[in-house]
Amino acid sequence: MVKGQEKKMARKKAKNNGAVEKKLVGVADIVITAAERSKDPTLSIPVRSLANVTFDEKRGMIELGRRKQARSFFNVGMAKKFMQTVLVADALAELQRADLTTSLREIYYRTKHTIKNSHENTFDGQNESDPLIEDLEVTLAALREELHVRAENSGTVVGPVVFTDDGDRVDCTRLGKGGYSVPSIVEPEYIQITRCTADFVLLVEKGTQWNRLSEDKFWRRYNCILLTGNGQPPRGVRRLARRLHEDYNLPVYVLVDNDPWGYYIYSVVKQGSINLAFESQRMAIPKAKFIGFSSADPDRYGLPRNVGIKLNDKDVNRAKELLKYRWFQKKEWQEEIKRMLSIGLKYELDALANKNFQYLTKTYLPRKLKEKDWLD
């Protein structure tokens, strides 16, 4: 049974490869067609900035607007970028044909060379090639995973779930404290969820809290899947949470530090990011809940003021920006953020250890879950 499913997925993968390759070859076609008509070859690339995203209230996610920017070859300011974009498209097409995945860094090395008859490099640093990959993602409406570009594996998962990865069965209840390292590409063509009996997903911002919960076997007691992305969760982790949420109807709870960055991490999981707004459809989890750490919690859980950290100017500015985002306009959220600002302190989850080492596992989360004390 598992064999059959794998085969089906392999076929699907091949078909998808062909489609993505076609999109990439389209870049060459733009050049050829324009040249034939004596026109300046121009790529039209969706603008990736706050100004060009809209928040779809109904669907609860950030969406890319319609604004595009023209990247023309015969414009001194853009000529090099245009040329680089074509080179990156070429390298990505090569990956499709060879059915390989690679990293951003390797794309950089693959496309770097000396321009003929000159002493100029095509690329001088990875910072020049990375944004072009994102440009192509949005322009061609192809996910990075579909382009076969992976990020670092920096997520971990434990709990009652079983995957099939390259034909290997991975039972996440039998992986000790360390858990399973979430690959950066978790599309069904690569990873299949074979079994899942959990009741919910707990996505934890920091590895330290995840370790605490894993060590205390919190997942067993509360029958949940523990996921972490070590900070801003990478695409693989977000995508996995989304799949568990969609395919198995699991609620997703997000546990982050109480600071503006924690709020933003939560919002990225829930509504998608500004930079990659076009991926929201596949990444966002509009029903995800913010379980903590809330600015109301220190009071509620009796945390002393002296384990807080004074908000610095950057924090304050960032918080004020968040207040203006359309997806933070709910009354509770405005209160939440304003409360943090008026207290003037931020709290790390680690501060709960001030009570006792297992306060998070034994008191904080159980009470939160029992009281259904979360923000939407």
Next chain:
Amino acid sequence: MSKPMLKSNTATAETQPAEPKPTLSAAQMGARQREISVSEFFTKNRHLLGFDNPRKALLTCVKEAVDNALDACEEAGILPEVIVKLEVASNGEPPPPPSQASRFRLTVIDYGPGIVRQQIPPIFAKLLYGSKFHRLRMSRGQQGIGISAAGMYAQLTTGKPVQIISRTSAKSPAHYFEVQIDTKKNEPRIFENKKIDWESHRGTQVTLEIEGRYQKGRSSVDEYLEQVAIANPHVKIVYHTPEGETKEYPRTIQELPPQPREIKPHPYGIEFGMLLKMLHDTKSYSLSGFLASEFSRVSSNLAQEICKAAKLSSDSRPRNIHGAVAEALYKTIQSTKIMAPPSNCISPIGEKAILHGLYKQIRGDFYTAVTRPPAVYRGNPFVIEAGLAYGKGPEQAAQEAPKVALAEGEQQDNDNELARVIRYANRVPLLYQQSACATFKAVLDTTWRNYGVAQSRGALPAGPMVIFVHMASVWVPFTSESKEAIADYDEIRKEIRLALQECGRRLGVFVRRRERAKGEFRRRNIFELYIEEVVEACNRLKGGKLAKQKLKEQLQKIAMKRTGGQKTDELLGRDGGGPEGLPHSIIVTAEGIEGDAPALPGDAASDAAPPEEPLIAVEPAPAPAPKEKAKAKKAGKPGKSATLGKKNPAKVEPPSAKQMTLGFEPTATTAKHGQGTGKKDGAKKSKK
């Protein structure tokens, strides 16, 4: 305050009784007094005259002989041609390589007026003997101490006498002399004196054997001769180096600079002691007569006025004026309004000649020159001239393009080369004590950043650039007797600054326009380069089944249309008009040369053969006919290999006369400047 004073008082009080008895009586001391001859003085103080160390001594000897040759030719109205020969001297043994040698034989030949027989011994073997000291006229030598000091240095270090051959005309015989100084008496001793056959009809040859050290680079003989050539384009120099090469510095201006007039001192330039001496020495019988005849710009009317103002009779005998009366006279003179001295006593090099000199010797992209109007310091008229040679020259720049693509984090190492200042006083290069010189200070004072050239605080502007500064005056104020740096008078500094600012302003115009044109050029270039890349990538994307050439041509056509081919040339100012409307400037690009650039004589013709012209032509060489000039111009521009750019140690200096460096390592001589004449250039020239 009072404490230390008290202390010192007590100290003297204590020491007085303990003072030791004098060990020498005044009579004994008196017996020791002796006269010191100038030669003896010089023997002990040779550093005062530029013989401090073997390397500098070698240069000083060359300098004294060459300066004299040029002075003599110019004064006699003969276009100067000088041959300098430097050989390693050895007593029979195989000579060491020049860089190891410690003894050299220097021969300098000119085809000038020659020296009459009886003057030869004192000129070369008596210190403070010369024709230039007692007059106020612009010349290279001043004190009458130059060549005889070199001769004495030879005598001191090698014991060899100075050998002279001189002839004054084809009709008179050539005289050969060997002389030395009797240092006690400061009188010549003649070892040899005979008539000989000499191939030249006219001129002087001096040979000195001296201890020295030959090393190229800064402040070297080579640098000196090259700088002479820059400031004296009417001079032809042939230099036989100790390494057996022949370097020829061709003449690019075929006429002599105007003869500077001799003037009388201006009253403002006279010091009190000098006035006393003049009062004493004068042949005039009346004060007013003295004033009117011994000074410039003092008419008899003005002389009467001065006498009146000083409350002196205009008939008083000058010899009787001294003490307080003389002081009153001096003060009155200084406060009387007197016209500035005439400036025809100075003969500036001139913008055209400076431009030619720089262009001939230094490879660059832009040249300009400024001659200021005459000005006066302490009663001495002077003229400041400045020039610039900027850039590396088109082919040098092309050569230096980076050879390898850079790795991540690497940077193009922009050489932090600084500009070089070349300084002159009365056409003589100053090679030592740069930082003490008013010219150097004025260069630092100039805000080069205003003209598009980088400059760190308190530093020279960034190179590649050569800054030329010349002060011409009847009396150049040096900071010391070794004549190496110009003293820092406000009037002088101000003139230098003004000259540099004008040069800078023109450079700024050039740099800004070039930047703009470069932008256009770069645009076109960028597209060319990127088209290749894009076509290749498209071809790969299309699975290698693309009509590459067709796509490439299509894209190139679009690129040309978009950058407007003609416009770049317009921006460069190549559509007629002067070199970008800049006066006294030359611009060199890969496409050609604009502005009044001199024609450099072809290399093949003038290299090998010894100079013929002076042997037959007794008269000063006439300027070539205009027809010849036009022909010469077409010859392009060989013979120039000095660069402002990087060192190029890999290249070996070929034995060619065209090798000229400006204190930099030699580069190949084969590279021609500006590729001869560009299309546009040629068109322009033929119009003339």
